[in-house]
Amino acid sequence: MTKQPILNVHGLTMDFGGIRALNSLDLEVNSGEIVALIGPNGAGKTTFFNCITGIYKPTAGDIWLTNPKTTKKNSLKGLKPNQVTEKGLARTFQNIRLFPKMTVLENVMIGRHCRTKAFIFGAIFRNAATRREEQSILEISYAILEKVGLERFADEFADNLPYGDQRRLEIARALATEPLLLLLDEPAAGMNPQETAALDQLIKQISREGQAILLIEHDMKLVMSLSDQIFVMDYGKKIAQGTPTEIRENPAVIKAYLGEEVDA
Amino acid sequence: MFSLKELKKGLLTSLWFVFLTFPIVVIKVDPIARTVVWRWENVAYMAIGTFLVYFLVRFIQYRRENRPKPAAAREKTGSIVHRILQNPTQRVFLVAVVATIAVFFPHVLSSYQTNVMTTALMYVVLGLGLNIVVGMAGLLDLGFVAFYAVGAYTYSLLNLHYGLGFWTILPVGGLMAAFFGVMLGFPVLRLRGDYLAIVTLGFGEIIRLILENWGEFSKGPSGISNISRPSFFGIELGLEQSIIYTYYLMVIFVVITIFIVNRLQDSRLGRAWIALREDEIACQAMGIDKRKTKLVAFSLGAFWAGIMGVMFAAKTTFVNPSSFTFLESAIILAIVVLGGMGSIIGVIFGALILILMPEYLRALSEYRMLAFGGILVCMMVFRPQGLISNIRRTYTFEKKLPKN
Numbered sequence: 001m002t003k004q005p006i007l008n009v010h011g012l013t014m015d016f017g018g019i020r021a022l023n024s025l026d027l028e029v030n031s032g033e034i035v036a037l038i039g040p041n042g043a044g045k046t047t048f049f050n051c052i053t054g055i056y057k058p059t060a061g062d063i064w065l066t067n068p069k070t071t072k073k074n075s076l077k078g079l080k081p082n083q084v085t086e087k088g089l090a091r092t093f094q095n096i097r098l099f100p101k102m103t104v105l106e107n108v109m110i111g112r113h114c115r116t117k118a119f120i121f122g123a124i125f126r127n128a129a130t131r132r133e134e135q136s137i138l139e140i141s142y143a144i145l146e147k148v149g150l151e152r153f154a155d156e157f158a159d160n161l162p163y164g165d166q167r168r169l170e171i172a173r174a175l176a177t178e179p180l181l182l183l184l185d186e187p188a189a190g191m192n193p194q195e196t197a198a199l200d201q202l203i204k205q206i207s208r209e210g211q212a213i214l215l216i217e218h219d220m221k222l223v224m225s226l227s228d229q230i231f232v233m234d235y236g237k238k239i240a241q242g243t244p245t246e247i248r249e250n251p252a253v254i255k256a257y258l259g260e261e262v263d264a
Numbered sequence: 265m266f267s268l269k270e271l272k273k274g275l276l277t278s279l280w281f282v283f284l285t286f287p288i289v290v291i292k293v294d295p296i297a298r299t300v301v302w303r304w305e306n307v308a309y310m311a312i313g314t315f316l317v318y319f320l321v322r323f324i325q326y327r328r329e330n331r332p333k334p335a336a337a338r339e340k341t342g343s344i345v346h347r348i349l350q351n352p353t354q355r356v357f358l359v360a361v362v363a364t365i366a367v368f369f370p371h372v373l374s375s376y377q378t379n380v381m382t383t384a385l386m387y388v389v390l391g392l393g394l395n396i397v398v399g400m401a402g403l404l405d406l407g408f409v410a411f412y413a414v415g416a417y418t419y420s421l422l423n424l425h426y427g428l429g430f431w432t433i434l435p436v437g438g439l440m441a442a443f444f445g446v447m448l449g450f451p452v453l454r455l456r457g458d459y460l461a462i463v464t465l466g467f468g469e470i471i472r473l474i475l476e477n478w479g480e481f482s483k484g485p486s487g488i489s490n491i492s493r494p495s496f497f498g499i500e501l502g503l504e505q506s507i508i509y510t511y512y513l514m515v516i517f518v519v520i521t522i523f524i525v526n527r528l529q530d531s532r533l534g535r536a537w538i539a540l541r542e543d544e545i546a547c548q549a550m551g552i553d554k555r556k557t558k559l560v561a562f563s564l565g566a567f568w569a570g571i572m573g574v575m576f577a578a579k580t581t582f583v584n585p586s587s588f589t590f591l592e593s594a595i596i597l598a599i600v601v602l603g604g605m606g607s608i609i610g611v612i613f614g615a616l617i618l619i620l621m622p623e624y625l626r627a628l629s630e631y632r633m634l635a636f637g638g639i640l641v642c643m644m645v646f647r648p649q650g651l652i653s654n655i656r657r658t659y660t661f662e663k664k665l666p667k668n
């Protein structure tokens with residue numbers, strides 16, 4: 001499979017008042033890849049996600065999303081978060097943001113929202129098209145729950161799930177939007193080693209199915225095991241880029257961030 | 265629980281209450297005889313009363329905290345009403361009983377009772393309308409009565425000036441209110457919680473003040489009278505018949521509203537509203553258009569208020585701005601909160617209780633607002649989720665084998 005770029009970010013800059021949280025950042029993700037974005041706390045990783053998903057309005061820079069099938073290139077700049085999701089970027093949050101008083105299945109069904117159409121008329125009259133659509137929402141959502149292994153909790157309220165499963169549910173919900181690129185913000189944060197290992201499996205499985213993934217993570221073992229490419233940030237700037245082996249040996253990275261952790 | 269510490273706390277609470285209520289409970293000034301009566305015995309009543317109430321509350325709380333938790337997860341069981349509704353035979357039975365009562369009500373009871381019931385049913389529909397905005401979409405709207413007023417005045421004015429009938433104006437009134445819903449919706453799209461509440465409160469007052477002060481347009485505080493009652497296929501009905509007819513109309517409206525709101529709740533749109541209530545940012549990140557979803561909630565809620573406004577004007581044949589005060593919004597909101605946010609059955613119960621109780625407890629009418637406040641405070645303490653809390657629909661899902 002030839003690699004085609006999916007996400008191109010060029011010169012992305014974000015200022016908060018006097019603070020430059022992102023400083024002319026370039027980043028590229030190709031189809032089928034798992035790319036990791038790492039860096040010390042406060043480096044601006046989450047800000048980067050917020051900028052490309054339309055939650056923040058970047059001060060400068062370009063963001064392009066290409067559909068590898070149609071090779072159609074869309075600029076994401078200035079779009080609202082829901083429009084970005086429609087174009088094909090879906091994300092999870094560093095601090096879990098599920099819909100706590102909806103069932104697990106419904107949480108995933110919400111992800112189907114931007115791929116379906118029924119509105120007031122359809123809701124009230126429940127015509128054939130609407131019923132078909134609802135059925136498809138159910139089937140797809142349930143299939144995704146099975147994929148992440150949460151189907152036994154389908155009717156449970158989301159906030160009754162164990163912590164690790166809540167993170168998996170966030171991934172499931174994002175997958176339901178059929179993203180071209182899946183953005184994961186510290187998916188392993190707060191997980192115990194077993195949960196992290198299971199997450200590692202899940203991400204690999206999703207990736208094998210052709211899903212491109214951009215992930216922010218602190219767990220170095222996970223990052224090294226998963227990534228094809230690693231981008232390292234510090235103080236809003238990109239300080240290194242390369243394969244796990246290259247990053248492991250990059251002196252700038254070791255100095256800025258990894259320290260002895262990487263030897264483990 | 266009856267530790268010394270608790271006793272001391274109870275004692276202090278009651279003393280504090282005695283102190284607070286001292287000026288009104290104990291001192292009685294007779295301005296004519298120019299005497300002051302000190303009713304010391306009331307101190308004792310107040311102290312003992314507060315002390316007992318304090319322990320009652322503590323006792324209930326204690327029981328609640330120490331009750332074994334129901335097997336955490338699935339809240340399937342719910343209230344009695346939900347259990348009945350989940351059982352198909354019992355559901356049919358319940359619906360049959362309610363339908364029978366509804367059909368024979370005006371023939372068995374007096375036209376006064378029928379009138380009261382009609383009003384209660386109007387509040388059921390208003391409650392269900394507001395439930396879309398507050399209960400489902402989580403947008404705290406304190407100016408809901410404005411849309412009710414828009415509907416009522418749309419009918420009154422068009423009836424007054426052009427002689428247009430009830431059935432013609434019914435959809436117009438609804439649409440007009442929905443339009444105002446969108447007008448209100450636009451500026452408040454970015455607001456949440458308390459800020460939204462304040463702006464909507466202001467909006468409600470603005471509409472009322474316009475109606476009160478723009479005399480040439482709305483006839484001001486004196487209002488509009490002699491509005492036509494609903495006609496029955498073009499036939500004008502007498503007063504008695506009209507009351508019964510209006511009652512049946514309301515029953516039909518309630519049934520239609522329940523049907524529609526229920527379907528909305530279980531749809532793509534309804535899920536989007538609930539998601540919006542739960543987490544606005546996550547909701548947008550999942551591809552839901554926040555603006556559109558909010559505006560639709562506002563305008564659909566307003567639509568029902570508008571329809572009921574037309575109904576109100578036709579029923580009473582007289583409107584003036586004092587029917588549309590903040591108190592009205594507060595009552596409708598109380599119906600939603602008391603009944604259980606987002607729960608259709610809850611809202612129905614809430615409306616019937618809040619509207620019928622004061623009517624049948626006329627003797628207590630002076631204490632109406634006191635009782636009202638008291639009930640709401642008790643609700644907040646003991647059942648913050650409302651009388652009948654909403655249970656989310658669970659989907660029975662059979663995996664279909666791929667067809668080939």
Ligand SMILES: Nc1ncnc2c1ncn2[C@@H]1O[C@H](COP(=O)(O)OP(=O)(O)O)[C@@H](O)[C@H]1O
Pocket residue numbers: 016019021039040041042043044045046047048
């Ligand atoms: N909304 C905001 N307003 C002001 N400063 C912010 C905001 N969001 C993030 N920042 C700042 O940007 C920097 C990067 O934060 P963040 O992206 O959360 O880091 P990371 O995710 O890499 O740990 C921090 O210094 C943080 O204080």
Ligand SMILES: [Mg+2]
Pocket residue numbers: 045046047094
């Ligand atoms: Mg972060």
